[in-house]
Amino acid sequence: MALFLDCDGTLLDIAPTPNAVRVPNGLVELLKRIDDGLGGALAILTGRQLLEIDALLASTEWIGAGVHGSEMRHRVGGDILQIADGLPPALVESVVRRMPALPGVVVEPKGSGLALHYRQAPHLKSALEGELRALIAPYADSLVLCPGRKLFEVVPAGHSKGTALLALAQQPPFAGRRPIMIGDDIGDLPAFTAARHLGGYGFRVAGEAFGYDEVDFSGPTDVYAWLAALADAVSEQ
């Protein structure tokens, strides 16, 4: 097995804002045990920047992909490679300039991507989507708008957690293993498809994106329990 894990909503409970997340006690140690047991075949595939994951899941700098596949780290502690260009500064400025008209919306610039969170202002969802679609229209060849859990993300076209999984699956120690991807959001769907394409599985976590009747895990607590059992199992091998 090679294990690919999403972060927010899968490892971490959803919080009101991106900075308010809490890392459960023992989670990092659990991931380290699994990583050891799997010979290093564990990666984090996230919409966040990898530097943020480094801060959250310290002290390891995990293998993985950030900003939906537009940045990657191929070995533990290795450099973060920028796979896609940064967003055009003019676009970021335009988005930030529109914020006073969208009170409660949180902007999260992420280098090659940008997230706009409406969790604190759900009534602005449609207005926000309309504004963003208009703002990125001039960049239709290079950028796409992706919905997620109470957010819209502007991300580089052609990159995803799926492209990241396929890239990592070609290198040791992931190559030749059956990939398992666990995620809770629309941005995880390409990685589910990639994992299945390689003979593996995509497991869904319940939340705003996937209903309770179509999931494998009821939430991060359920994922944690599964990871704990997996850590025991791979430690015994």
Ligand SMILES: O=P(O)(O)OC[C@H]1O[C@H](O[C@H]2O[C@H](CO)[C@@H](O)[C@H](O)[C@H]2O)[C@H](O)[C@@H](O)[C@@H]1O
């Ligand atoms: O791929 P992920 O690791 O799951 O990242 C997806 C996005 O997660 C974060 O936003 C989400 O979590 C926030 C904290 O719980 C929550 O407030 C927000 O509503 C969620 O959408 C993160 O801020 C984004 O950058 C990620 O793309």
